[in-house]
Amino acid sequence: MGTNAQVLVKASIDRDKILVGDSIVLTLDVRAPLGEDLSWFNLDTLPHFEFLDKGKIDTVEGVDGKKWVQQLVITSYDSGYWQIPILSMKVGGKTYYSDSLGVQVTYANADLSADYKDIKEIEDVPNTDTNYIPWIIGAVTLVAIVILVLLLYRKKKAIPVAVPVAVKLTPFEEAMQALEALRQKDLPHKGAIKEYYTGLNDILRVFVQRKLNIASREKTNEELIIALKKQRMHEEYFQALSDALRMADFVKFARYEPGIADNEKNFTIIETAIKTLNNIA
Incomplete structure (x- = not known):
């Protein structure tokens, strides 16, 4: 110059x-x-x-x-x-x-009333875990009889009974139970909007980490959106999920207060996303 x-x-x-x-x-x-x-x-x-x-x-x-x-x-x-x-x-x-x-x-618009596209419907899987209950009851009864005999005739210390290990839920079952528990708390009507969206966010993160082996708990929502973009989700549902995650950030960091309809809509988006990812993973 x-x-x-x-x-x-x-x-x-x-x-x-x-x-x-x-x-x-x-x-x-x-x-x-x-x-x-x-x-x-x-x-x-x-x-x-x-x-x-x-x-x-x-x-x-x-x-x-x-x-x-x-x-x-x-x-x-x-x-x-x-x-x-x-x-x-x-x-x-x-x-x-x-x-x-x-x-x-x-904001991006998404039509959540449309049917799933190119994704199979959820199939019910028979639960065979209960077939073992009679065997467990029989084993526990036998152990109890042995302990009683030892106490009466040998005056020895009772043999400790092993506690059966609880069956671990699948990532999808755990997520569905957590969503229902969150719904039952009715947090939005109690004014706990931040806790409500934090719960939705955490449920999705735990599911993604267990089901997709993505270290979701270490990522921001924007990083999580980028990671999920690699999955084979339909563009319309992926965009709706992205908006829901960004809405969670607005609530947590910008003190935004969505309406009742938005709360229900974002619950449905998270629930739909978990079902979709469970089917395509």
Whole structure:
């Protein structure tokens, strides 16, 4: 730029329309003459947006001036059309401004009333575990008789009776029982919205970890969405599940309070997702 070089301040985004919870890359680009004092943008908050990552400020010097570039990853949990406001910074004691940038933030629509597509219906499997009950009762009775005989005739210490090990539930059975238990608690009507969505989230995470061997408890919801995208879910149901997980984040981190219909809808989405993943895994 040299001594006659101008100061250029520019802000840009990689896209201007996203779904709620999606990320945007905001790039700040400043060019000024060499030797000028610079005071960077104040990036504490952006109305309707949250910072996911603030990249470092990269600088490049040339014979005609100096260039500063910073990339910030932001997201929004509020649906609507929002403006990234004008940002100000100083070069050589003079204030310069970036342009404001508009972003449309929307929810994705999903028709949950449609039939399953390309997925087999759930088949009932006969439960054969109860066939062993008579044998267990007989074994316990025999042990009891032996202990009684030893106590009466030999005056010896009773032989401890081994406790049968409980049958472990399958991931699907465990998830269905947990969902029914959560429904019975009726948390939304008690005002415990955060506990309700945390419960839905945890039930799905435990199922995914046990059924799909995905370390879901160590992932954020956005990371979990990326991992589940590799499964053979129908796009419509995958998008609905993504929205439900993002809604759980809104409730936990943005103190969002969904309506009664949304609570029932997201319960159904999680339940449907577990059934779908159980069939295709």
